[in-house]
Amino acid sequence: MRIGIDLGGTKIEALAIDKDGRELVRHRVDTPRDDYRGTIDAMVGLVHRLEAETGTTGSVGAGIPGSISAKTGLVKNANSTWLNGRPLDKDLTAALGRDVRISNDANCFAVSEATDGAAVGSHVVFGVILGTGCGGGVAIDGRVHAGQNGVGGEWGHNPLPWPTEEEYPGPVCYCGKRGCMEMWVSGTGLARDYKQMTGRSRTAREIITDFEAGDKDAAVMVDRWEDRLARGLSNVINTLDPDVIVIGGGASRASHLYESVPKRLASYVFGGEADTTVVQAKFGDSSGVRGAAWLWPMVR
């Protein structure tokens, strides 16, 4: 049995899967915000609950909104800021009395989709989460590629390539830079751009629904959004050239992008050839927690 934990800013979700990835049981609790010890206790409590209900002991993996620095062994880049500067993997390992694997939540997403999701069996998978923010993660042969600095896949903080005059220098990002991909292609970014153009407030989900119903303003916005997505992903292809790009998060339900973005890629990728498969995540919101469980990889 494998247990995955998805440590989010508001909820902690945990699930147990069997060796074939079938879900056995799942629970979620509120995240004890600003309480590091409480967060560990909540994670341990979930593991014990899953094990009591299944009568089995499992391996434990956890996805976190940040990464563990190879240099210091401490969490960094977490928007759940009370985790930053803490040795979460060591503390969780000690609290559970067994080895625990921890990775960035977007890396878990890529691992999930590479293991038994939309990119099953693919060699190199780039996972993109388009939600409130814009995450990215790399899985190679179903395993996390965290990278030397723990930032492998963090394309959300690369600048939007080939900006037009109106796009440069771009909005200020919480990371301190301007014009980051996240500011343009996340659901939040789409909504901000729409507001700027139309003066009206719509969520990304509403804009996508409007677009699908034939609304003209929404069509202009979605067209720009897809083009920015294609520009950003062409940088990923020029750098990593993954076999499959899997898209998850709330904005991944914009089904038009799976036709439009692959067509646009060729005009941006070096050499004009881009046969990369771009697909929607199979497991939706569950990919993060499933991927955390698969940090202990499936043996094929």
Ligand SMILES: [Zn+2]
């Ligand atoms: Zn940024």
